[in-house]
Amino acid sequence: MSVMAGSNKKARRTRDEGVYWLDDTPVYLTRKNVRNLRLRINERGEFHLSIPWRASMSMARDFLHEQAAWISRQQERFARRQAAQPRLVDGETVAWWGQDVPLKVVEDPHPRARATAEVGAGAIVLHLPVGAPLEKRQRALNKLRKTSLEIRLAPVLAKWAAAFEIEPGPVRIRRMKSRWGSCNPRTRALTFNLELSAKDPKYLDYVVAHEFTHYFHPNHGPEFHALLSAKLPQERQLHRALNRRRNTT
Ligand SMILES: [Zn+2]
Incomplete structure (x- = not known):
């Protein structure tokens, strides 16, 4: 799949108006309300070009040819990242x-x-x-993670609910991209990241206490930290340590 950088890209157009072939790389074209031509690679490694309404197709084609080296680099990067992904095979x-x-x-x-x-x-x-x-x-594996996290979370929720003297709202566990937990102070709903099951259990205390603090302070201002550190003095160290080891599977 990878295209050699610097190769002479011969382009052709398929009958499908939405795809443009740059060598053997399909680029998906979409007319959009954008100011400039915008090329991106998505999480599946596919290339998408957004084309402003006023731009001609030949402008879009020229642009893609100018971006050929960038596309090659992105393909190589994507392939490297794919190779580093866990495959969940025996012995891993x-x-x-x-x-x-x-x-x-x-x-x-x-x-x-x-x-x-x-x-x-x-x-x-x-x-x-x-x-x-x-x-x-x-x-x-995720199903097992969820069950395991539910089991470990229950006593931690009970412990911190008593410490904060609150009644926890509904709890959900799911995969989250960039956060360990979240709290909706209005509905009181709590969400915890499935990947917490990859981490040392001590971080559950931190994440639960953190989310409960949001029942009192929606943002991370000084009052938030005053309350949280009163309940959990190591909160800042735990926060730093947890996020330093963010590279999970
Ligand atoms: Zn927070």
Whole structure:
């Protein structure tokens, strides 16, 4: 898939008006209310070009050819990142409550077998139908993460609810891109990041106490920190340590 930088890009147009081929790289074109031509790569490694209404198609084509080297670099970067992604295969390790635990994969020859995950003796065990794709492996592991986090979270929520003298709102666990938890002070709903199950359990105290503090102070102002550090004096160290180790699987 990767295009060599500096290669002579011969472009052709497909019958599909929405795709332009730059060598063997498809670029998806969309007319949009934008000021300038804008090229980006999405999380699947696909290239999208937004074209202002006033720009001609030949301007868009010329622009893509000028960007050929950038496109090549992005493709290489994407490929490198893909290669570094966990594949959840036998022998890999999984970050599990602050430890690197070996992953053991048990394949069921039946292609329709259910995918499940469990905590085994010194290993996380994935039971998978033979040849299960990454998404299926990830889903099974995430289900285990969710269950495990629910179990560990319950006493931590109870402990801090007593400390703050509050009644926690509804709790949700899901994958979050950039935060460990969130709190809606109006609905009192709390959301916790599934990936907390990769971290040392001590961070649960920090994240729960942090979110409960938002019941009193929606922002991270001085009053917020005054209250949180009164309840959890190490809050700033925990915050720093948790975010330093953000590179999770
Ligand atoms: Zn916050």
